[in-house]
Amino acid sequence: MIKLGIIGAGRIGKVHAESINKYVVDAEVKSIADPFMNEEISKWAENMGIKNTYKDYKEILNDTEIDAVLVCSSTDTHSQISIEAARAGKHIFCEKPIDHDVEKIKEVLREVEKAGVKYQVGFNRRFDHNFRAIKETVQSGKIGAPHIIKVTSRDPEAPPIDYVRVSGGMFLDMTIHDFDMIRFLSGSEVEEVYAMGNVLVDPAIGEAGDIDTAIVTLKLANGALGVIDNSRQAAYGYDQRAEVFGSKGSVAVTNDTGSRAVISTQEGVAAEKPLHFFLERYMQAYAEEIKEFIAAVVNDTEVPVNALDGLKPVLIGLAAKKSIQEGRPVKISEIEM
Amino acid sequence: MIKLGIIGAGRIGKVHAESINKYVVDAEVKSIADPFMNEEISKWAENMGIKNTYKDYKEILNDTEIDAVLVCSSTDTHSQISIEAARAGKHIFCEKPIDHDVEKIKEVLREVEKAGVKYQVGFNRRFDHNFRAIKETVQSGKIGAPHIIKVTSRDPEAPPIDYVRVSGGMFLDMTIHDFDMIRFLSGSEVEEVYAMGNVLVDPAIGEAGDIDTAIVTLKLANGALGVIDNSRQAAYGYDQRAEVFGSKGSVAVTNDTGSRAVISTQEGVAAEKPLHFFLERYMQAYAEEIKEFIAAVVNDTEVPVNALDGLKPVLIGLAAKKSIQEGRPVKISEIEM
Amino acid sequence: MIKLGIIGAGRIGKVHAESINKYVVDAEVKSIADPFMNEEISKWAENMGIKNTYKDYKEILNDTEIDAVLVCSSTDTHSQISIEAARAGKHIFCEKPIDHDVEKIKEVLREVEKAGVKYQVGFNRRFDHNFRAIKETVQSGKIGAPHIIKVTSRDPEAPPIDYVRVSGGMFLDMTIHDFDMIRFLSGSEVEEVYAMGNVLVDPAIGEAGDIDTAIVTLKLANGALGVIDNSRQAAYGYDQRAEVFGSKGSVAVTNDTGSRAVISTQEGVAAEKPLHFFLERYMQAYAEEIKEFIAAVVNDTEVPVNALDGLKPVLIGLAAKKSIQEGRPVKISEIEM
Amino acid sequence: MIKLGIIGAGRIGKVHAESINKYVVDAEVKSIADPFMNEEISKWAENMGIKNTYKDYKEILNDTEIDAVLVCSSTDTHSQISIEAARAGKHIFCEKPIDHDVEKIKEVLREVEKAGVKYQVGFNRRFDHNFRAIKETVQSGKIGAPHIIKVTSRDPEAPPIDYVRVSGGMFLDMTIHDFDMIRFLSGSEVEEVYAMGNVLVDPAIGEAGDIDTAIVTLKLANGALGVIDNSRQAAYGYDQRAEVFGSKGSVAVTNDTGSRAVISTQEGVAAEKPLHFFLERYMQAYAEEIKEFIAAVVNDTEVPVNALDGLKPVLIGLAAKKSIQEGRPVKISEIEM
Known part of the structure; x- marks a missing residue:
């Protein structure tokens, strides 16, 4: 059973939590972090069976039980959190785009390679x-x-x-x-x-x-x-x-x-x-991409959309x-x- | 060049005349008869290049130059005119139904066989x-x-x-x-x-x-x-x-x-x-059925929809x-x- | 949280268990019974988070914690089990047909009415x-x-x-x-x-x-x-x-x-x-019918397909x-x- | 009754002759010219009811009975023939493109305007x-x-x-x-x-x-x-x-x-x-464009696709x-x- 942390509890973070709950049998979301964590999100998290809610995503990175993280925070934080997560040894699923700055993306690529973790980009389509x-x-x-x-x-x-x-x-x-x-x-x-x-x-x-x-x-x-x-x-x-x-x-x-x-x-x-819109059209695709990410982690195989595909x-x-x-x-x- | 007479100048009689004019190269309508023949129909006939207009269809049956007739009159006259046309040695294209009375249709079948003429029924579809x-x-x-x-x-x-x-x-x-x-x-x-x-x-x-x-x-x-x-x-x-x-x-x-x-x-x-409606949907089909009737007459082959298909x-x-x-x-x- | 028992662990019984697991938030399957209960089914049940597996469906009827049963056994047992479940005060979802014998269906109707339980028939389409x-x-x-x-x-x-x-x-x-x-x-x-x-x-x-x-x-x-x-x-x-x-x-x-x-x-x-086939085409419909059954139980409203609709x-x-x-x-x- | 001359007896020239024959009531093709005129084309023309066949298109331009010409010759002759036809006072339907040389097209425009004739370009689609x-x-x-x-x-x-x-x-x-x-x-x-x-x-x-x-x-x-x-x-x-x-x-x-x-x-x-291909797909469109050209000539109205639309x-x-x-x-x- 893969344990997951979700970083960012906005729309797409919730979509992933819900589809993991419904469709992914060999993974569970243990924790979710959001700087704007509030009672409403906490209640939703409880309903979803998520144990921990944090304001600071570093709590997730520091949790040695967590195998992989889903980076669903605002775009300008994707590359920084990706780098930190790689250094913490977590497998990473990151929403698109990794960054608007090519140099930062390349830094992510280097860190991911160095850490030897899986890195999948959220091209759900x-x-x-x-x-x-x-x-x-x-x-x-x-x-x-x-x-x-x-x-x-x-x-x-x-x-x-x-x-x-x-x-x-x-x-x-x-x-x-x-x-x-x-x-x-x-x-x-x-x-x-x-x-x-x-x-x-x-x-x-x-x-x-x-x-x-x-x-x-x-x-x-x-x-x-x-x-x-x-x-x-x-x-x-x-x-x-x-x-x-x-x-x-x-x-x-x-x-x-x-x-x-x-x-x-x-x-x-x-x-x-x-x-x-995309939630209606791509609901199954969101579930499928996470399933395949989990499968790559479990079986130690190639992720279907890698960091280069993000660049x-x-x-x-x-x-x-x-x-x-x-x-x-x-x-x-x-x-x- | 096959010479045709059309008996009945109602909607379907005109449809056949017009599609022969447009699409059938080896036949021409020589005459048209209708008990309610009037100036309007005569003018239309002239425009279509039809030489003769009659009130009495017998004028068509008596014209030895005419090879085949199209029976487009009211349904209750189909079988009687078919019989007379067969006796006059004309090939016959008859609109459906031949008759509502099975005995009369059978009489048509017998007369057509006796006369050895072609007999096609107008199942245009x-x-x-x-x-x-x-x-x-x-x-x-x-x-x-x-x-x-x-x-x-x-x-x-x-x-x-x-x-x-x-x-x-x-x-x-x-x-x-x-x-x-x-x-x-x-x-x-x-x-x-x-x-x-x-x-x-x-x-x-x-x-x-x-x-x-x-x-x-x-x-x-x-x-x-x-x-x-x-x-x-x-x-x-x-x-x-x-x-x-x-x-x-x-x-x-x-x-x-x-x-x-x-x-x-x-x-x-x-x-x-x-x-x-049928005029829009089946316009080409009307032309096609007449073409194939003419082809059967010209080549002395079987008509595609015969009298038994009418019965x-x-x-x-x-x-x-x-x-x-x-x-x-x-x-x-x-x-x- | 509604507690459910499933009677019959054949194809359709499993379909219902799985879709409840995925899509129904306010109900859980507590027990499943099948006369041919075996290790394979038990393992599957465990994976689905179902606590109890029985050979005898009466164990489910006798469990006072269970609110409702899904009758997914062979057709010839539908009416008998329905009657027993009604008498045990369980709400009932029964696969079609209730019976081939009209008298038996009518008896089910009477018993259901007497017991005042919900009765829904599995017309999933x-x-x-x-x-x-x-x-x-x-x-x-x-x-x-x-x-x-x-x-x-x-x-x-x-x-x-x-x-x-x-x-x-x-x-x-x-x-x-x-x-x-x-x-x-x-x-x-x-x-x-x-x-x-x-x-x-x-x-x-x-x-x-x-x-x-x-x-x-x-x-x-x-x-x-x-x-x-x-x-x-x-x-x-x-x-x-x-x-x-x-x-x-x-x-x-x-x-x-x-x-x-x-x-x-x-x-x-x-x-x-x-x-x-039906599993592919109606997978969502199977989930939907159970959802609405549970909703009728929870809110004490009319079931969408009642016993008369079964007759x-x-x-x-x-x-x-x-x-x-x-x-x-x-x-x-x-x-x- | 508008009298037409067709210049060019290739595929498209024939298509126009045939569709005029079938669908255009107030025009007839009197003559057709082609430098490679031969017995086969002559026979086809006779069947279509075309009286004259020429090698030299100037015979058509010189025929005062002819009201309008269809320029269906090879592309490199379109502009030259268009100019001559305009000078001869003929209304002109010209296949596309008028020319590959912008200057020559502009000359056509000037000559057409000077002559006061209709000029339609063959954008059949x-x-x-x-x-x-x-x-x-x-x-x-x-x-x-x-x-x-x-x-x-x-x-x-x-x-x-x-x-x-x-x-x-x-x-x-x-x-x-x-x-x-x-x-x-x-x-x-x-x-x-x-x-x-x-x-x-x-x-x-x-x-x-x-x-x-x-x-x-x-x-x-x-x-x-x-x-x-x-x-x-x-x-x-x-x-x-x-x-x-x-x-x-x-x-x-x-x-x-x-x-x-x-x-x-x-x-x-x-x-x-x-x-x-285009003959199958656009057969009706070819007929329609000629119909509208003839209508513009008969009623002295604007052509639907003019010389500027050709440029x-x-x-x-x-x-x-x-x-x-x-x-x-x-x-x-x-x-x-």
């Missing part, structure tokens, strides 16, 4: 049944060599402006998942990026120095081309589709819905909207940002240096 | 691309031996009550197409029928002695079971679907639409309603009617005697 | 997201008054012949769910049934005195017509669809699949088969059986007497 | 029922202001290498339709283009100096972003889809198929591939070409000068 079906089809060879990889990723609503300001920009906050998806589905590395963006959803986003609508084109090492279209606000809900087109055919997935009901009336033929999308995101700023395609090698 | 795709799949063996044949057939709106009164009842007027479809798709004969019906759309239909909603179950000679569901009024339009389920799988078709557009908004995900669905329709009246399953052999 | 979506659409009035209710229900493979012999026949074993679905979706009672059946899947089923393919037509109290098509074996998997057609439109559901992937190649455009489909099933035997439509009132 | 449905939805305001316009355009097979060499490159030969579609669907002008391309289908295409796979990103005057993905070879056939995403929702179309049949077997659930996509194509060559985004204004 890789565990979604739909994207897995694409990946498996590509790997089966049914559609031949990939030529074009397309990702559509649109949120149902823009985050609060206060969040936008500290988010690192849309590319590092939202598109980073799509950069990972391009790598995952293509099985290849991104070499060059060109991004076109605009502020079409909300002028306040522009005033905060960000964009809300974008098309990103990517050149991959295997010659394939990738393209992502993003919007911070889709009126019909969370739009998460992808397609890989190859020499022998294509594989594409559409959105999940709450039911398969189709209603035909004088007004037309109506189906349901996509599941509203690469940040590099792509920084290149996309530079591309927008300078109005030209940017090579990943320009960022890496 | 056999020529629809969707139902053809089912038929071809069944024949290919891909779904194995047919076990269940399902037909959904619902009109967008009920006919006028005056028409209902003389229509011979829903089974002979509307379901007759579905009885033909069951025979066509199964490749087998119907042996027994049980019908359950009700008046749910319009009480006036009940007062006129008819029903507007029905489920008909059919036992086929090859052991398969058939089922038809009918309504005189579907709010969303013309609903024409079918499925054959067999030992190795199933094949099903959905409705055609004007476009493949899907609109996603806050209200939901909306597609188009089915094409409104069988009437027998099934009469059995369904009797089943409703007597509240029990009825064998086709009870009707045939 | 009512809790499926797709069928719920139909029900909610019908209740919303969007499609008007129901005219036609259609249920397609086909299993991926026939049960073993030994099971077929004791199953009570396809109508009481398999179609009974569909009879319940017709009642659930229409909100009305079945008054008359006509069934047409055949042996098309496996001659051994016929030799065992049963059928494997059927069309059942039903007349409902509100005037609507119902139709069910059944097969014991669909090559492509578990086919569970339904449609309600009404005065203002229709609502229909298709099958769930493992993913929404569509693969386009030279061979065609391919999607996934339906989820294979009615058996009556319809017996009528369908009689219809096949006598080749005529059978009124439910003929069975009830 | 604007007349396709699916793309029209998108356009109408955008215009209806249902999806709000357009933010992202996506076009997927993939051919079933690459053209012969000899053709590739003289085609002007994929952007001017194939993508030009997609550039027009972006303008049509967005109702806005393209201001800047970035193109990423590769040779993934056939190395011979690369040796001929062209690419076969591309992603093109476009910045529009109204702030919206456009994106096109192209391949010269899709194993599953002609892939022609589009989507407009806006502030209130999105509208998207999928491909047409020969039938709506879905076959479910042990292997999976299979639907038909898209209609094979703009060429400018975008040249910008895309330059973008590939120079590895940077290119403004349309750089090309126009």
Whole structure:
């Protein structure tokens, strides 16, 4: 029985605690820490069978009974806590992104390697049944060599402006998942990026120095081309589709819905909207990623999404940002240096 | 170049004239007759390049230049005109049903055989691309031996009550197409029928002695079971679907639409309603059935839907009617005697 | 915290234990009994956190700490155990069917009423997201008054012949769910049934005195017509669809699949088969029905599927059986007497 | 009755002659000219009821009875013949592109204006029922202001290498339709283009100096972003889809198929591939564009796709070409000068 500590009791920290409770048989959450720990969270923790609640995450790192930690704190603390946890000998599951600063991510990589602990990054979409079906089809060879990889990723609503300001920009906050998806589905590395963006959803986003609508084109090492279209606000809900087109055919997935009901009336033929947002759409994927992390710890095998997989999308995101700023395609090698 | 005469200048007579004009290269309509011939029809005929317009269809039968006639007059005249046309040595395309009276249909069969002319019945749905795709799949063996044949057939709106009164009842007027479809798709004969019906759309239909909603179950000679569901009024339009389920799988078709557009908004995900009614849905099928009739005449080959195919669905329709009246399953052999 | 005992540790008993473990927060399984209790089951029970394992279910009935029992034993013991459990003052969740004998079901009803305990029957499909979506659409009035209710229900493979012999026949074993679905979706009672059946899947089923393919037509109290098509074996998997057609439109559901992937190649455009069988398709529905049972116990409210809902489909099933035997439509009132 | 002359008796010239014959009531093709006129073409022309066949198109221009000409000759002759036809006072329907040379197109524009004749360019896809449905939805305001316009355009097979060499490159030969579609669907002008391309289908295409796979990103005057993905070879056939995403929702179309049949077997659930190529997919659109051209001539109204609509996509194509060559985004204004 693996004992876990969760660092950060915000939305995603709770999601992980709950899905471990429901779906993961060989692990249990022993402790949870949050600087804003309060009675409400403590009560929730008690209901979940979590023994200890702390304000200071170091209590978790100091607990020798705890095998692994889930870093679910605010983004700007990910790299620092990761380093401390590695030094404490804990296996680490860290929410994305590890950091916005490439140097800090590299430091995490070095510390993790030195400590010899497992390090998994929270690219949950890789565990979604739909994207897995694409990946498996590509790997089966049914559609031949990939030529074009397309990702559509649109949120149902823009985050609060206060969040936008500290988010690192849309590319590092939202598109980073799509950069990972391009790598995952293509099985290849991104070499060059060109991004076109605009502020079409909300002028306040522009005033905060960000964009809300974008098309990103990517050149991959295997010659394939990738393209992502993003919007911070889709009126019909969370739009998460992808397609890989190859020499022998294509594989594409559409959105999940709450039911398969189709209603035909004088007004037309109506189906349901996509599941509203990431909690609805990716609930099973969140459980699956933790399951596989625990399995890697238990069996001492490779984690499915490692620290390098955490670094690469940040590099792509920084290149996309530079591309927008300078109005030209940017090579990943320009960022890496 | 085959020369044709059309008897009956109502809606379906005009549909045939127009589709011959557009799609049939080796035939032309020389004459058209209608007891209610008037200036409007004459003008239309002139535009269509039809030389002669008559009140009396006998003028067409007496024209030795005319090779074949299309019987598009009112249902109660089909068998009489068919007999006269056969005696005049014309090949005959006759709209369904040949007659509501089995004896009269049998007389037509005898006269047609005696005269040695071609006789095709207007079961246009056999020529629809969707139902053809089912038929071809069944024949290919891909779904194995047919076990269940399902037909959904619902009109967008009920006919006028005056028409209902003389229509011979829903089974002979509307379901007759579905009885033909069951025979066509199964490749087998119907042996027994049980019908359950009700008046749910319009009480006036009940007062006129008819029903507007029905489920008909059919036992086929090859052991398969058939089922038809009918309504005189579907709010969303013309609903024409079918499925054959067999030992190795199933094949099903959905409705055609004007476009493949899907609109996603806050209200939901909306597609188009089915094409409104038979003229929209079966326009190509009407052209196709005439093309194949002409081809059978030109090449002296078998017509694709012969006089016996015209008789069988009437027998099934009469059995369904009797089943409703007597509240029990009825064998086709009870009707045939 | 409600304490539960499970009687019967076969497939469905285990499914319930596991889903209570995962999804039901305010109940726990204290004990499980099975006449064939063995080490394997005991080990599984231990893993599930179940304290007691018994051979004799009476140990559970005698345990005053236990609030409610789940009757998951073989069908022929359902009514007897239900009666004993009611007399022991336990709330009861009973798998379908309660019994094949109407008199015994009525005795259960009397004993349950006398004891004042909750009694829920395991018609799990009512809790499926797709069928719920139909029900909610019908209740919303969007499609008007129901005219036609259609249920397609086909299993991926026939049960073993030994099971077929004791199953009570396809109508009481398999179609009974569909009879319940017709009642659930229409909100009305079945008054008359006509069934047409055949042996098309496996001659051994016929030799065992049963059928494997059927069309059942039903007349409902509100005037609507119902139709069910059944097969014991669909090559492509578990086919569970339904449609309600009404005065203002229709609502229909298709099958769930493992993913929404569509693969386009030279061979065609391919999607996934339906989820294979009831465990895959209805896993969430099994959890949901138990959740609602527990909620009814905790809050002392009506159970969502009561004992009368357990009786009615058996009556319809017996009528369908009689219809096949006598080749005529059978009124439910003929069975009830 | 409008009298037409067709210049060029290749595939597209014949398509137009045949669809005028079938679908256009108020026009007839009087003459057809082709430098390679031969017996086979003459026979075909006779069958189509075309009176005159010439080698020299000037015979058509000199025929004062002819009101309008269809320029269906090889691309390099479009602008020259257009100019001569304008000077001869003929209304002109010209296949795309008018020319690859911007100056020559501008000369055509001047001559057409001077002569006061109608000039329509053959962007047939604007007349396709699916793309029209998108356009109408955008215009209806249902999806709000357009933010992202996506076009997927993939051919079933690459053209012969000899053709590739003289085609002007994929952007001017194939993508030009997609550039027009972006303008049509967005109702806005393209201001800047970035193109990423590769040779993934056939190395011979690369040796001929062209690419076969591309992603093109476009910045529009109204702030919206456009994106096109192209391949010269899709194993599953002609892939022609589009989507407009806006502030209130999105509208998207999928491909047409020969039938709506879905076959479910042990292997999976299979639907038909898209209609094979442009002749199958756009047959009705070809008829529609000519109908509207004739209507504009008859009623002296604006043509639906004018000479300027012929110029703009060429400018975008040249910008895309330059973008590939120079590895940077290119403004349309750089090309126009």
